[in-house]
Structures are given as C-alpha cells and as structure tokens.
Amino acid sequence: MTEKREYxxxxxxxxxxxxxxxxxxEDVIEAMCEPTFGHRSDRMTDLYTTIVEDTREFLDTDNDVIVLTGSGTEFMESSILNLVEETVLVTTCGSFSERQADVAERLGKSVDRLEYEWGRAVKPADVREALEEAETEYDAVTCVMNESSTGVRNPIEEIGDVVAEYPDTSFIVDAVSALGGDSVDIDAHGIDVIFTSVQKAFAMPPGLAVCVVSEDAYEREVESESASWYGGFQRSLDYYDRKGQTHSTPAIPVMLAYRTQMKHMLEEGHEARDERHREMAEYTREWANEHFDVFPEAGYESQTVSCIENTRGIDVAETIEAVSEEYDMVFANGYGSDLGEETFRIGHMGEHDTESIRALTDAIEDVAGL
Ligand SMILES: Cc1ncc(COP(=O)(O)O)c(C=O)c1O
Incomplete structure (x- = not known):
C-alpha cells in the first residue's frame, strides 16, 4: 500500500x-490567481467563448472545438463511446495507441488492431488494405499522431485521406503531445475527431482537454446509443451554442491560464510555432545521431518528443538523476519496463527553443561524459 508522503x-x-x-x-501561472466566479455567469461566457474561438483560430479549423475539464484520456474514451457502435480499427505502435485499444475493448467494442512494432510508424497502405479486407465497414479508425512512448510521428494526413474514402467510417486522432507544436490541416484530411491535453505542446498547466469535432462526427453521435454523457460531443456543443458555457463546472483557474497562453500562441502564430518546434526537433536529432541513435523509424520522427536509443549503454536512471540534481533539469527515461533503459526521451515542446534544448544536451554530455 502507498503511504502518505507529506507535501x-x-x-x-x-x-x-x-x-x-x-x-x-510565469504570467500564465499568475493568470490562475483570480477570485473564483460562477460558471453560469456572463464572465464565464466571456472566458469560455474566448478560449474556444481562439483555439479554433489557432488551429485554423472550421470544425467545432470543445475544451473540457479532464485529461486527454477522457476523449480517448468518449470518442469511442460517441462514434463506435460495434467495430473499430485501432492502429497501434506504442503505449498510448495500445491504451486506445484497451479503452475500446473495455467499453465492449469489437476491436481489430493494426499492430506495429514499437518505433515503427503506421502506414497508409496497410490501413487501406485493412479497410478493403474488412467484412463490414468499421465505425471508426483510430491513430495516434505522436506516439510519445517511441517518438514516432504517424502520417495522419495520408491515413485520413484513405479513411475519407469510407464515408461511414470516422477517423479519430489522438494528438496529445503534438497539437500546438506540430501543425496539421485538420479540415483537409477527413479528421473527424482530434484531441489533445493542454499540458503538452500548448504549454499550459494540466487540467483540460481539447477536442475538435467535425460536423459528420456530431451527426453520427446523435444517432449513437452508447454516447458518453460527460464527453458527449453533442451535449458540449449544444450547450456552447445555447449558452457559450460548459455543461458542468469547469476548472476555471486553468481556463484563465488557457486564455493568457492562447494570446501568446496567437501572437507567435501557428506557422512560426511549428517552425520553432521543427528547429528544436532537428537540433535534438542531430545531437542524438552524434552521440547515440534515434529510436523511431527514419522519416517518421516526432517534432515534439525525441526518443533516443541508448546505444552507448549509459545508465539512464542515474544520468536523469544527476542532471536533475546538478542542473535542475528533468528529462525522461524510456517508456515502460522494455524501453526504460534502452531509450530516453526529450520533450522539446511548448516554451522551449533550440537554446534551451542545447542547455539540456550540454548537461547530459557533462554528466554522462560524452
Ligand atoms: C500520445 C498520448 N496520448 C494520450 C496521453 C494521455 O494523456 P493524458 O495524460 O492527458 O490523459 C498521452 C500522455 O502522455 C500521450 O502522450
């Protein structure tokens, strides 16, 4: 049993x-320190409509936006409930895409997996083959945009184009750890649902999840018998339409932080933010290739998370500990027991830039004697 450890x-x-x-x-953290106000007040409508419309502008989409209290996993679950009556094709290539399959199975759906070895990317041609060979049309196909456990960036644009050829099949994208640091033209690739958590490349405090929903997905959920109450697209979007508010009490302080951070994001602009993330990713890959190796399949490396193969056999846990103690910087080990020591991961997202990433790689070089 876990014992209490006093904070x-x-x-x-x-x-x-x-x-x-x-x-x-700092100013995003400070934005949370306002006196509490009611979630049915005009002030709340001002706040919620501002963050929803700013998000739509930032993501450059005409689809509907929901900002819901919870983490990204909430939309992993509710998008299945809302859009899958019977069968779903889940593409898996790492821990988070496997979580999506587990969630769908737990919800009693019939799940076919299109499985890839960890580190490999999902291929559009394989998705096409799976859709062609299916006995009945899938209700949905799911894909993770950025597999944070392996540092793979899946080609969701091409996969979306394939799924779009099947008009009764929804395309659901887990873009947690990607959106805000890796741009995607949501409306151009038949993406019905794409969701993220704000604590990743949006660089906000945790507590909210964002979901962009197509008109088709909204309509399809109206016909569904298993739709989620809390994460139902219809309930959230109808409430927004009528009142400009959320269906239940939201994490208002985090929404205040969101409002401030979204101003910064709009000021920087979608393209500039994307470019900054591309530069950080390129720098990190070059560094990794010089000292180690890059874990994901070539050509599919993430723009926000680098997963580095520990080819030199450094003690990953010890290096993380020493960098943390000596430099006050925290990076991550590999995911799970299999990759824990075989890889390590650097998140280059949100407020970081190439200089701040260089400060970390210098620290790792120093501690690991590279
Ligand atoms: C790709 C991916 N999907 C889903 C999740 C789960 O997100 P949350 O912890 O916000 O529920 C994560 C978290 O790291 C993730 O990286």
Missing part, C-alpha cells in the same frame, strides 16, 4: 524536458 514547501524548481507536462510561462 512539502521546499521542492527545487526544475526545468521540464519530459514529454509533458512542460514549462509554463
């Missing part, structure tokens, strides 16, 4: 380079 007031302030949560600007 203290003297923790060191360490810079986060893990694949989320990530660094949050």
């Amino acid at each position: 203290r007031g003297d923790y060191p302030d360490r810079t986060l380079y893990i694949p989320g949560p990530t660094e949050v600007r």
